[in-house]
Amino acid sequence: MDDMVDVGCLMLATMTPELQKQHENMVAYEMIQNLKDIYEGQARQERYETSKALFQCKMSEGSPVGAHVIKMMGYIQTLEKLGFALNDELATDVILQSLPDSFIQFVMNFNMNEINKTLPQLLGMLRTAESNMKKGGSKSVLMVRVAKEKGKKVAKSMGSGKTKPKGKEALKPKGGVSKDGKCFHCGKTGHWKRNCPIYLEDVKKAKAVGASVSGTAHEKDSS
Incomplete structure (x- = not known):
């Protein structure tokens, strides 16, 4: 009973004045049960709203990827505080699924190489990919590949034609x-x-x- 009185006093000391008035005539156990009744329903509603916002979050084409991923990381951290933590792999999948079509090549390479990164590391990689796309990096790579293929075709067609003259015949005016x-x-x-x-x-x-x-x-x- 002495311990219960001490715990009750400690709980009342940490409450707001409004809650103190509601619980001043209750023992510690009654306070805990009443607080659960008050806040568990609120926590469930908050979890529902947070998970809904997280899974429906989609990045619009052209918007900065950094702000988008940071917002999603905030939702994930809120769920963790509410007792519903997502592991890194599931959180990564949710973020990658929210990206627009301009990041489709990044997502394909990420999944094919089975890259395992923390959310801050994933954020850094996405920012780097966004910077490269703005500079035309992916387009340049594509152009280089096309140019190489064309060069191979031209070389092949030249090799299948007549051979060039050699020796004195090549120097004949x-x-x-x-x-x-x-x-x-x-x-x-x-x-x-x-x-x-x-x-x-x-x-x-x-x-x-x-x-x-x-x-x-x-x-x-x-x-």
């Missing part, structure tokens, strides 16, 4: 330019044979002479 850089027709430097004004003039004159000769022959045949 083409297009009417001599080895010392002079035009084959006039002997001057600075242009190709096909662009040589003297060569072009000679070709023009040859065509004119050929046309006149063919015309004369035609007149003879008709006469």
